[in-house]
Amino acid sequence: MVGSTDAQPATPFGTVVAPHMVVATTVDGVFGALEVQPTAPLPMHPFAHVFHYGSACFEGLKAHRGADGRVRIFRPDRHATRLADSASRLLLPVPDVATILSAMTAVVRANLDVVPDPPGSLYLRPLLVGVDPNIGAAAAPSREAMLVVLASPVGDYFAAGGRPLKVAVETVLPRTTPQFGRVKAGANYAMALGVTDAARTRRGADQVVFAPGGVVQETGAANVLLLAPDHVRTPALDDGFLHGVTRDSVLTIARDRGMTVTEDRLTVDEVVAWLDDGGELALAGTAAVLAAVGTVVVGDRVVTSPTTRAGFHPVTSALRNALIDVQQARAPDRHHWLVDVSP
């Protein structure tokens, strides 16, 4: 029907700005008080380290409104710990995990009015940047930093239909360098962008799975999982890729359901064989939760999972729904993943 809201494109993820942000800056490397401010341009010196030498890391997590109206953040401890870890690997001043958690809570409370009802959520974007005004510090860390926590109301990532994704496999280039694989740094995205953009324009791919030497790492922004009714298989944690909270949550739910979980070395040939056998391939990350992959392009080969070709990916759907049920407090929170921040 013309004019039906279904025909409208969903608001792009991450473009809606919540009214408030939380900011803390260091003095002599020590973080000062958290300040709730209107979301507005930041006062930054053009000599700031981050603009020249890439001293920036971030996080992405969500606060969900439950059926009871209360708002809960999903696994903020994991995200806070990972931000502190990223900061230390970038040689930035490292905020206390407690400070990061307080900043996350403060930003949700300041924006409670705009936390959407399910399936929407409030996406939180903590950001840490080096602010030393020194363009000569190419080989020196920034001694001062700014922590900013932004918020953005988001809808269902798959409001537009949730068609299975097409991924291209990159078998030569890595996504990033070994020393930055598990750091959530903007620089990693800059490195993956050229390969991802070329795959999009030349092969119509939505994402690239980086698998240098034929060994699977992850995509530019999500972890890779192979799913079958009683089995989940994924690369074992190492320094080459980002240790996703969604990955960990899905594996935990799979174990709770009695599924076998295998974390080991995963080759591109094994991914292709898994799909040929009717298995499912999914990408895990906070924004999309768990997204089904229907088609994998490896060199000149185009492999489509027989299951997904039929528009049917039951294991992906079941695990995705189980995780969302916990996030939205419709299922028991067995592992204490939710932190209630309602006043």
Ligand SMILES: *Cc1c(COP(=O)(O)O)cnc(C)c1O
């Ligand atoms: C953020 C991110 C993920 C997903 O991590 P989650 O904690 O599940 O959101 C995966 N890979 C990369 C490269 C990332 O930056």
